[in-house]
Amino acid sequence: MNQPEKEELAAELSSPLDRFMFDLGLADLMRLSMFGTLIAISKYVLRIPMHLPGHSSIYWMGLLVMGKGLIPKFGSGIIMGLVSGILAVVLGLGKEGVFVFFKYFIPGLGLDFLAVLFFYKLESIWVGAICGALISLSKMLVNLLLGIALNIPMVFLAMGLGFTSITHTVFGAAGGALAAIVIKRLKPRLANWE
Amino acid sequence: MKIDKRIVLGLIFIVVIVGSAFLLEHTVKVQGSNSARIIPVIQNNETIAFVDAGVIEQLREQEHAMREVSEGSDNTGEVSLEFVLGSVGGFDYRYIEVKGLDDSETWRLEQSKLDPAIVLSSNMSGTVAMINSEDGRQILIKAIKEIHLIK
Known part of the structure; x- marks a missing residue:
């Protein structure tokens, strides 16, 4: 091994966890796992008796946008979606069985692409609200597709879909806007998070 | 941009x-x-529920589970009209009026005379037929379009 190769190896060994997954370090992954766990647990613990479809988006999408805003790197949404999806399957959340995983994973995946489109400016209330609403609607679409795949009668799936889309948009946007406010307040204080 | x-x-x-x-x-x-694939259940000029062949199939399973009828019985694919109306929340009515896809097909009965033998069965086309299962399996309505509950 010549000298430059040795120096390169030494540099890699000095910070082996800088690029653990998707350009994310191990510390970021642990924080994102925490957000993912919070999403699944909050859905399990918080049962607000609002009887409105999509009301859980207010904290579900809020936590997703907050996680993405505080760790603005590609892949952070995917990690949160993966962790919350796996936990949802393990905890038996929802009526879709193992397919419930997609309900948690797709909003996270969508948020990764949306954040790129909005230049990672999730601290803006407008961007936060739009991202929250869109990922909340993506959850609704996954629900619809899972219903079709699981042979649920079309009457149950299509009736009230318009109203459901409005409630998903409103609660998702509210969650995203709240997350944007929190990101704006927290981000300067987390400058030396690493 | x-x-x-x-x-x-x-x-x-x-x-x-x-x-x-x-x-x-x-x-x-x-x-x-x-196309009569979705049937509105109307009470006091207000649609209280929609049913289709898929709903009929699920209600049939529930009714059979409740009455412990084996799956191999000859009335597979059928659920009583009484059970369907109870499931969709129909109450406080005197007459039931069932209209068919063909406008000439209309069937009316008093609630007190509602018989468990009157069953709903899903057709191959995705529509729902009404049959009297005791009277030689007489088809009362070929494809149901609307169910009205009248006071």
Whole structure:
């Protein structure tokens, strides 16, 4: 091994966890796992008796946008979606069985692409609200597709879909806007998070 | 493209998705009603529920589970009209009026004379027929379009 190769190896060994997954370090992954766990647990613990479809988006999408805003790197949404999806399957959340995983994973995946489109400016209330609403609607679409795949009668799936889309948009946007406010307040204080 | 334009595009995209959801709901409702694949249950001029062949199938399973009828019995694919009306929340009515896809097909009965032998069965075309299972399996309505509950 010549000298430059040795120096390169030494540099890699000095910070082996800088690029653990998707350009994310191990510390970021642990924080994102925490957000993912919070999403699944909050859905399990918080049962607000609002009887409105999509009301859980207010904290579900809020936590997703907050996680993405505080760790603005590609892949952070995917990690949160993966962790919350796996936990949802393990905890038996929802009526879709193992397919419930997609309900948690797709909003996270969508948020990764949306954040790129909005230049990672999730601290803006407008961007936060739009991202929250869109990922909340993506959850609704996954629900619809899972219903079709699981042979649920079309009457149950299509009736009230318009109203459901409005409630998903409103609660998702509210969650995203709240997350944007929190990101704006927290981000300067987390400058030396690493 | 500036962020402001992207925000406007995002808002337009949300409106498009919500509009599509309303359009899909409306299309399913109109097409289903015209082809009798979706049956509205109407009470006091208000639709209290929609049923289709899939709902009939699920209600059949529930009724059979409740009455402990084996799956191999000859009335597979059928659920009593009484059970369907109870499941959709129909109450406080005197007459039941069932209209068929063909306008000439209308069947009316007093609630007190409602017989468990009158069953609903899903057809191959996705519509639902009404049959009297005791009277030589007489077909009362070939394809149900509407069910009215009248006071």
